[in-house]
Amino acid sequence: DQQVKQNSPSLSVQEGRISILNCDYTNSMFDYFLWYKKYPAEGPTFLISISSIKDKNEDGRFTVFLNKSAKHLSLHIVPSQPGDSAVYFCAASVEKLTFGTGTRLTIIP
């Protein structure tokens, strides 16, 4: 049973536009949410996180939104750049991380 779901396996966005990656979860006990970015042949790297007591966290071009009532998490990247092309994993934590299956983001120049 997937407790963290990323229903879009892939997403293509024009350079300079906004990229929105979505994530849904089922376990209301999750208290911390993270996004990781993964390039081919490399391990995932931490991007941004949010505590369950907040609904928004911003870091430069990256903003994560949390809607606890909908059990929904999203990552906004604006403006999108070619270097943002990667696989993005959302993850949720209660004592340990549970990852989604990932969304492959392609930024079109």
Place this chain on the structure above:
Amino acid sequence: DAGVIQSPRHEVTEMGQEVTLRCKPISGHDYLFWYRQTMMRGLELLIYFNNNVPIDDSGMPEDRFSAKMPNASFSTLKIQPSEPRDSAVYFCASMRREGALGDTQYFGPGTRLTVL
């Protein structure tokens, strides 16, 4: 810092053979995690250690999988006997806990395992 080091980077073996994956965590990190990545299931946590002690191995798929952490700077994940369905990328990650377990985990580059 060299980051998390994993070896080998690629492993090709035949069904029934024993496979050992190795990991050196970042110095000073007190948590170590083993993950498996597949297309169907994404990143799955197999097992994690705290101060070299296994805390949760509920993600280990079956008895063919075992993991050890004999000291703070080394861990192994062993598959014996290996099967074609074990083919995946295996990641090791480490973390220094400074608060909640939402602290950042640092991943190694992974070992791509192919079992023929």
